[in-house]
Amino acid sequence: MSPSTDDLLKAIFQAELRGASISASELARHLGISPPGITQMANRLQEDGLVEYRPYRPMTLTQEGRELAAGIIRKHRLWEMFLHKALKMGWNEVHREAEMLEHQTSDALANRLDEFLGHPAFDPHGQPIPDRHGRVRTRKDILALSEAEPGITYTVVGVTDKSDDLMDFFTDIGLTLKSRITVNGKISMDESVIVSVKNYRTILSKTVAEHIYVQK
Ligand SMILES: [Zn+2]
Numbered sequence: 101m102s103p104s105t106d107d108l109l110k111a112i113f114q115a116e117l118r119g120a121s122i123s124a125s126e127l128a129r130h131l132g133i134s135p136p137g138i139t140q141m142a143n144r145l146q147e148d149g150l151v152e153y154r155p156y157r158p159m160t161l162t163q164e165g166r167e168l169a170a171g172i173i174r175k176h177r178l179w180e181m182f183l184h185k186a187l188k189m190g191w192n193e194v195h196r197e198a199e200m201l202e203h204q205t206s207d208a209l210a211n212r213l214d215e216f217l218g219h220p221a222f223d224p225h226g227q228p229i230p231d232r233h234g235r236v237r238t239r240k241d242i243l244a245l246s247e248a249e250p251g252i253t254y255t256v257v258g259v260t261d262k263s264d265d266l267m268d269f270f271t272d273i274g275l276t277l278k279s280r281i282t283v284n285g286k287i288s289m290d291e292s293v294i295v296s297v298k299n300y301r302t303i304l305s306k307t308v309a310e311h312i313y314v315q316k
């Protein structure tokens with residue numbers, strides 16, 4: 101299976117976890133592939149029994165496709181944890197390496213990693229690691245910082261790691277998992293959020309705030 105096919109399955113899986121559906125054009129944008137390229141991949145994955153796809157309809161995973169996607173995400177997040185815990189790499193350094201390693205990892209090796217790491221429930225970014233049966237733990241009472249209320253101090257419980265720039269920015273301002281973050285206010289014009297993290301007071305765009313998950 102080529103990396104891009106894996107990435108397509110992962111993107112649909114993650115949208116489904118959020119309770120959302122994802123169209124072929126959104127997938128094309130997300131993966132940087134042309135719409136005809138996506139259609140071609142979708143048709144091939146449908147033949148393999150991994151996705152269900154009809155033109156102009158959201159793409160969905162079959163049970164087999166869902167298990168495969170959960171397995172790839174499991175390998176990715178276990179590698180991130182290994183690189184972070186065992187090799188002491190920063191949380192802003194591990195995603196890129198894991199993107200490559202996830203495609204070259206057998207289920208048996210993933211299980212050995214899982215054992216070595218003591219069956220971690222979450223990766224270094226606070227994202228849940230699917231278990232060997234593809235089950236994903238969900239946490240309650242978590243919201244995106246973009247939805248948080250002014251005047252309240254929250255604890256950071258997760259970030260999305262898709263952008264290296266963003267991860268470097270988080271590292272620069274000292275934002276880590278378990279950081280306390282206070283929402284000082286919101287700018288109504290564009291819904292950006294004024295926050296304090298440690299001794300930093302900064303403004304986060306709505307888009308950046310959507311990538312930080314917090315708990316009261
Ligand atoms: Zn990652």
